[in-house]
Every structure is written in C-alpha cells, then in structure tokens.
Amino acid sequence: MLNVAVIEDNDELRDVMVDTLRGGGHRAIGMDSAEAMTDQASSEPIDIVVVDVNLPGEDGFSLARRLRAIQPRTGIIVVTGRNRDSDRKAGFEGGADIFLTKPISTEELTAAVASLQRRLDFVAPTGAGIRLDMRRRVLTGSAGAVDVRPQEAALLGAFARAPDMRLESWQILEIFERSGWSYSRTNVGVALFRLGRKLRSVGADSRPIRSIRNWGYRLCEAVVLV
Numbered sequence: 001m002l003n004v005a006v007i008e009d010n011d012e013l014r015d016v017m018v019d020t021l022r023g024g025g026h027r028a029i030g031m032d033s034a035e036a037m038t039d040q041a042s043s044e045p046i047d048i049v050v051v052d053v054n055l056p057g058e059d060g061f062s063l064a065r066r067l068r069a070i071q072p073r074t075g076i077i078v079v080t081g082r083n084r085d086s087d088r089k090a091g092f093e094g095g096a097d098i099f100l101t102k103p104i105s106t107e108e109l110t111a112a113v114a115s116l117q118r119r120l121d122f123v124a125p126t127g128a129g130i131r132l133d134m135r136r137r138v139l140t141g142s143a144g145a146v147d148v149r150p151q152e153a154a155l156l157g158a159f160a161r162a163p164d165m166r167l168e169s170w171q172i173l174e175i176f177e178r179s180g181w182s183y184s185r186t187n188v189g190v191a192l193f194r195l196g197r198k199l200r201s202v203g204a205d206s207r208p209i210r211s212i213r214n215w216g217y218r219l220c221e222a223v224v225l226v
Contacts, residue, residue, distance in 0.1 A: 002047040002117055004028045007037050007063070008079070009055055017050060020106040021113065034058035046074060048116050050109070053080035053091075061094045068095025073161070073225050075116035079104060093174060097161055115163060129203055131224045132156050139223075141202030151176050152195050159209075159219035168216040192217060199223075 004026050008014035014030040021028035031037050033056055037049070049067060053060035064076050078096040080087065091099045098112045130141040137153045139146050148156070154175050159165050167175075172188055192209050199208040199221060208221040 002026045002113070004048045004050065004113065005037055005046045006030045007032070007034060007049065007051040007055065007060070009033065009052065016106070017109060020109055024110055024113070026113070032056075034060075034063040037063065048075035048077065048113060050077045050079060050113075053078060053082060053087075061090055064091070064094040064096050075113075075161075077109075077112050077116065089174075092171065095161075097163070130199065130221060131226050132160070133226050139198060139202050141199075141204065143201065143203035146198050146201050148195070148198060151191075152198070155195065156219070156223055157225055159217075160223045160225050165219040166212065166216060167218075172217065 004021050006014055006017045006021070006028060008017065008030065009032045011032070014032065018028045018030040034051075035057055037051075049064075051060040051063055055063070060078055060080065064078060067074055067076060075098075076096045077098045077100060078091040078094075079100045079102060080091070081102040083101045088099050097116055100108060100112060130139065132139050132148070132153065134153055134157055137148050137150065139148050139156070155167075155172065158171065158175055159167060169188065172192075176188075176191070189211070196204075196207070196209045200206065204221040208219065210218050210220055212218055
C-alpha cells in the first residue's frame, strides 16, 4: 500500500483518479494546487505524486522540480494535455519518473503507479549496502565513503529513480549540462567509468554501470538516496 497524492484542479478528474487508486488498495488523497501539496507533505510522507501541469499558482513542472530536490525518493507522475517533445523533455528534466498525456485511462494510471511501486520497493531493499547523501554528496558503502561531484550525485539520483535504473544517452547529457558541465557522447563513457570506480571503492560489484548498445546505460547496483 502506498500513500499517493493527486494534484489536479479539475474536480471530476481528480475524484476519478483518487477513487481508482483507492480501489487498487492505496491510500490516495486529492488536492487542487501545489500549495495544498506543500501543506500535506509536512504532515504525512507521500510515496508517489500524480501532478497535473496546468495548476493554479505554481505549475506542475515547478512542483516536480521542487519535490525532486527535497524528496529524492518520491515517485513523480506528470499528467498533462501537452504532447510536444519539448513538454516531455521539460517534465523529465524537472524530475518526472513517468509522463502521461491526457486523456488517460484508469488502467494506464494504475499501471504507472504499479511500475513506480516496483522501483520504490527495489531501490531500498533491507540492508542495501550503498547510500548516497544527496545534500552532502557523499557515497557510502561497506568499504568506506567517498565524495562525489554535483553532476555525479545528480546522475546517480537519476539512475536510482529511473525504471529498471536505466538512462538513455541523451538523458545523461542533459543531467551533466544542468550541473554546469559540458560533455559530448564520446567522453560520457569516461565520466561514467570514473563514477563506476567510486562505486567500486565503497563496495559495489566490479561492473556497477553497464552500457546498453546504441541506447544508453544501466546502474547495476542498488543505491539508496537519503
């Protein structure tokens, strides 16, 4: 059972989504604005947020960015009527795990939440050995601790939140650019090799990051974000 917040200003649609999630066995609560979400977050932890983009006041993209910064393990599903590639890019850059285009079916919503639930259950297994402090940017494991650069912390966080812990090459480039570093496809591999070396230094297996031919990379070691 998950705590799921639905932030949608359309009353009818919000009620349908909340009823669907409750019918699936989750604790779901509906809110009509980002401000209401802020008040709720201070009183009860939220596992997954389903957020509309066009909200009164703070929009969904801004809320997703803010939640990702302060609650790195929260699952974020962005729901919007916008379907341009630039909108999808903005959603993923802002921290969305899943981007759904309206109109969405109850089956699609249920499947998206189930997918994120599997990721949440996997990322924090009992006794997981490697942890990343996102605020202090320190990676710790059974073999010790090591500092990581801002872009390395951002990348590890993105890997840990991604479905199956996989990222496409363009997503990795975007993460580095947002962290103030300019990388080309040719030297991304070097940066990932260095990050893999840091993971091994704290106790990860011999190949913690593996390439996926003509697609991107996968993190093969569970990293808990704290």
